[in-house]
Amino acid sequence: MSLLVVGSIALDSVETPFGRTEEALGGSALFFAAAGSLLCPVQVVGVVGRDYPMDELQRLARRGLDLRGVSVADGESFRWSGRYGFDLQTRETLETRLGVFANFRPVIPEPFRDAEFVFLGNIDPELQLDVLKQVRSPRLVACDTMNFWIQGKRTALLKLLERVDVLLVNDAEVRELSGDWHVYRAARWVLKHGPRFVVVKRGEHGAMLVEEGRIFYVPAFPLDDVFDPTGAGDSFAGGFMAYLAGTGDLSSDNLRRAMVYGSAMGSFAVERFSTARFDEIAAADVQARVRAHRDLVHFEIDVEPDAVG
């Protein structure tokens, strides 16, 4: 089934204790699509400046990214640079230059308007709403957001949530959005405002899927070396949505599997700078990591419900 992502396409300069990269492929839409395209083709809508390395994008196109929705505008591409602390938990933004992304008004190309699965990357909720006016009848809409919009565009964000099936955010964001510091209660607050599912990403501690009456938890895959955490959340979203789009199954059990595929993609993302790890792996590697995830949490119990007094 068809999968559409709308979001940022950036050039990232990142410094970690283990090295640095300059002007590498980045942005929510690119991480999402680089990960997701291992499972299912991804239609990308975004904007770059004339300085963007188009040969790099073309390389990704050969891997299943449909870039007909990427417009090239006069001006500089979106650039972000940051530095991670020794534990890779703390991140300092050194510079953000929005460039052409500042005037991004997503236009969904006609061939993408029938997309059945839609992911609205972290942009102004008014633009996210505008994307939903352009797509015809998606089966599943998911979105991300951030503190900047929670604080500055709350009304539009709440209006958006009414039309969204899955909200993917981190724990700080779901707390801020709901006004409840308790993550599970915060997630249930969201369920009362539109989405049927909330995915709460908790970095090195994993991610939770919260729906009415049921919670699923997937720990982060244990890695000996985390190289660069940039893009882990968007890669998670890419794996999650691409698995759903690839299978077409919206049952609660299948969303659980999608969480595990998301987690696997997040764990690959952090093993290299930028989207580089996704160039090295294939679907079989993803499946192997999904099986390893299963061994990470699996246990057998004999106790049957009716055997308990």
Place this chain on the structure above:
Amino acid sequence: MSLLVVGSIALDSVETPFGRTEEALGGSALFFAAAGSLLCPVQVVGVVGRDYPMDELQRLARRGLDLRGVSVADGESFRWSGRYGFDLQTRETLETRLGVFANFRPVIPEPFRDAEFVFLGNIDPELQLDVLKQVRSPRLVACDTMNFWIQGKRTALLKLLERVDVLLVNDAEVRELSGDWHVYRAARWVLKHGPRFVVVKRGEHGAMLVEEGRIFYVPAFPLDDVFDPTGAGDSFAGGFMAYLAGTGDLSSDNLRRAMVYGSAMGSFAVERFSTARFDEIAAADVQARVRAHRDLVHFEIDVEPDAVG
């Protein structure tokens, strides 16, 4: 099979955003035994002062605690008081009065010396070693420790580790012990120094079981209301060890189940002050929570290893 715990027996005064309790039952050995005794009788070795509420201890004795190893010494009982911050993550110790615990020299009563499962609560590693001289041939020895001993009694602690099967610590402790900030590498460092298994407790994020070539992760059970985190780690240890002692199975798969029983006990502990929650529940409640834990992490995948190219 027989299960022995050696550790502190205290009177805790705790303040949380939700209430306060004064001089309630506490200490590592009591939390361990209150939890563990739901699954298997527990032999307790510790010391109290003459001011300890012995009627409360007698009440626990009726629930499966064998208190013949609890000596009553002249002087004041061990008292601890602390206050938790709004998020229940940060804890401030207001007062620690060791009292008779300062001179605690564990003497294992003759009937306890054949204990097959031994848990050495967080005391001076020299005393933990001394306990091991008194027990005859335990099938499994587990121990806890803390930063104070890691810094001040490192040599004795390393000598102890050579004789221990399972080390249970939190993430800060395993990092400090190994000198490696990376938790998985830190745990594997421990595996090279004696224990076959390392349990790393990560508070609200759950716990990991690390053994050679295999990691198991159990998330903390999602609770709507955490009332008082005091004793969660010791209750975890009590559930973990009592499940192993009750089943007598030391396979890797059974240690995984023991982790889930530990996690269930930890989640009960925090629902009330002190050990109060364990007075309200029975083995069936524990099993129900273990099943709920399974639903929290369970997912099905079709991908078979040999189906992957």
